[in-house]
Amino acid sequence: MAVAFTDEEFRLWAEWLAEEFGHRWGPERRGILRTRLEPRRAALGLDSFDALLFHLRFHPEREAERERLLPHLTNNESYFCRERGSLDVIAGEVMPELAKRLGGAQAQVMSAACATGEEAYTLSILARERGLFTAPGSLRVTGVDVDPQALERARAGVYGEHAFRGTELPWRERFFTPQDEKTWEVRPAVREPVRFRAGNLVQDGWWRGLAPQHLVLCRNVMIYFDEASVLRAARGLWEALAPGGYLFLGHAESLRHVPVPFELHRRPGSLFYRRPLEGA
The missing domain is CATH 3.40.50.150 (Vaccinia Virus protein VP39)
Structure with a gap:
């Protein structure tokens, strides 16, 4: 069953990502953010995106989990001799x-x-x-x-x-x-x-x-x-x-x-x- 990504959860995630990594997640990218967060929420067996954020902020293994999440959030698109x-x-x-x-x-x-x-x-x-x-x-x-x-x-x-x-x-x-x-x-x-x-x-x-x-x-x-x-x-x-x-x-x-x-x-x-x- 799909887990909802509420307005309040999106606001808290957007604020945290801006503070931690400088990422800008406007309302038009809400669906993209949910898609990128979902694999880690599911892997951890958490029942909400609020719980995932709490895990990333306060869990003893939060640093390791941030390392797992980052590839889902960042755009590592690159190639040789670009621009x-x-x-x-x-x-x-x-x-x-x-x-x-x-x-x-x-x-x-x-x-x-x-x-x-x-x-x-x-x-x-x-x-x-x-x-x-x-x-x-x-x-x-x-x-x-x-x-x-x-x-x-x-x-x-x-x-x-x-x-x-x-x-x-x-x-x-x-x-x-x-x-x-x-x-x-x-x-x-x-x-x-x-x-x-x-x-x-x-x-x-x-x-x-x-x-x-x-x-x-x-x-x-x-x-x-x-x-x-x-x-x-x-x-x-x-x-x-x-x-x-x-x-x-x-x-x-x-x-x-x-x-x-x-x-x-x-x-x-x-x-x-x-x-x-x-x-x-």
Whole structure:
């Protein structure tokens, strides 16, 4: 028998998800939210969605259950070389500028909300294609995501055909090793500078323990955030960036109305933000 998802339960869930993860669940997405919550409610044998929320908030095993629920709530859709306009600017302008400015110091690059890792490995590949940061230890790419299951897949570095839909076969053959007819594994040289760690972009301090970042990609995640969460995420990204650092968002995202003093830059097919250099 179907279990009702009441108006009050939806309101409480929407408020909790906004507070914990920054997710925006408007009334038009109520049915989607119910569908995504239902597998965990049923698996736990709970008789209401209110009971599931109580379990996630107060049960001794709540952290483990949140890890199980997150893949149902987050959109881990990603693929290699996504949004080519931004990648062309990064490879043709940003990375050469960083290589010149850093003068051999390690470049710190981040894929924020990295999902299953395609973007993080793409950044490593871009540097190799341009012959930049080739010395051992000259590049560190950090992928950050809230979903531990997505991070496990990212660390494994094994991908199916769907992840390569933005690329050509010769490109794949240069940077990946076939495992069987359907899967490919990231080659060691591409994998070497890449690390992954857990982090929630709407929680204070997620950037602590990381070196100041020279380039951050945070694409196609803030479109799911409410207004307050966008502000929290923008402030966190500001803190994560080194002075002069670059920030690329998705093509449908903007910080136009966010009171964080990024500089906006435009290029054909792309726009990006910078944290100003100190003293600028």
